Amino acid sequence: MAPVPSAEDTARDLFDRVLGDEEASHLEPLPESVLLEAVEEGARHAAAAEAMTSHAEIAPAIRFL
């Protein structure tokens, strides 16, 4: 079984080498369904984070002096 590349290996492969012409001709864009799924996931995460937001917390009347 081939080893799973680490995040650093993936980063090096994506950003630290020149894209060859032949490789470029075979690149496929990510399907739109994958992107829409990511947007939905992000929206769920943002809503969950917003639910935990503390700006509505009532400041107790401690006096700072």
Added chain:
Amino acid sequence: MAAPTSSLSILAWTSDAVLNGLGRGTQAHYLVDYVERLAEIERGWPIAIAIEGHYVDRHYLDDFQHYYARSFHMPDSACRRWHFFARTTPADLEAELQASFADPSRVAATSASLESRYLGFLVQRPLSGAPVGRTVLRTYPVDGRRHYCVVRPYVVHVAGHRLRIDGLAYQQQDRGAAVCASTAVWSALQRVAHVTGQRTPTPSAITRASGSPFPTSAGLDVRQMAEAISRLGYGVDAFYPRHNRALFRSHVVAYLDSNLPVILMMTRKRPGAGGQIVDGHAIVVTGYSEPRPATTVATDMTGVPPIALHGSDADVLYVHDDNLGSHARYELYASHEWEDGFLKLEVLRGRSNAPKVPWWRQDVWSVFAAIVAKPLKLRKGVEQSFHDTVALRPLVQRFFPIDFTYARRFTSGAEYQRGLLESGDVDRTSIPKLMLSTRFSRHIGVIRALRRPGSPTLDVVVDATEVEREPILPRVTAIVAHGIPVNSPGAPRARQLADFLGCPLVLGKALEAATPAQRDDHE
């Protein structure tokens, strides 16, 4: 000194001269310690002091007009101002000034020479017990870890010479016109007013704007501090460490990276005869020491995976504390003790590994909240920038399956464009579109994905003047991918991401093709 500078006296630095002149309080001791370290006195470098015997300080004068002029024991309305110069003796400083008085061709060189050695100034108020008025001191040199994020330039005139110093004004509370809460707001607004082109309000003006019906010495609560900031024409943000201390730390660092001071509201409980007494104290965070590489922050939000955030481990802060002094080094740590149902986030007012000094007793406070004064049209807060980050992360990860650390900050659209224009890291062919055809809002949020500290892969630039009404994704202005070279395999993915978000893209500078030797080496 001779007639031309009759009101300016020049003397040699001795700690006793300063302490005797300023009343030997804690703030005077701190100032002596700070200036001596700054000037590296231990290496034998001399310091000269120049004192203006009569100085009219706008801030003190306003306090005088609204409070002291109506006191039964009325103090003087004028102050003295102390200037500190490193690496010079009084004789050399005086000779340098006299030479510039005699020869106009020497003025510019003398001003530059004085400015290079200028450590800052202190306004000495005629108030016994609270002499340390508006004080601006240079910060320690940035050594790669220290970030003093919220300084601003001040222009100072000494004997006709115009000197510039970068710092942030500090002063001791006097309890008549201001206490720690109003003094903290005053220091914070020094920076924010400068950014927005407004005149800095005086301590008295802040106290009046708070709407507190009580005497100044009764202090202000959080709501009154926010009220003061708002009535003076600024926006306010507030956030709390309670349920997520790591997230709170990263929020503090995000504001500091946005060059906005953070006012930390701290509390401490002590036993009283009739029960527990809660003391409150406010300090202004002006910078931080670069934390260790970010650890992953548990979001404690159902369904939201942990996220690595810049600043979540920040444990050394530089603060203005009106009990002590400016840019004091304090430590932030996560306590194992519980308070009101939450684990405490505590501040040690001092340095845990430094020898004790007789003039300051270190103590520990619990962080209760943070408030930030910001430009009025910067409507997004740091929590919304976090929501934007978690909303965008799944999309970024689909294109780049890498465990990024995310750093957040706010800046102005114009500043960001200017930075890009000067950047040597980006592909210049996409710059014209971004400069000529892209509308940047006045304030923007920058969500930066980093592969490792100091190595940004991409910035997602969002509008920060508006909070989204339907927050599916934030409104993205541009993607700037410094770390994705235009000819790398990441570039087509970045293009698809930008197309999907409907925004322009700037890629990183092209990689040079590897030489045959490099290829062999790689293989």
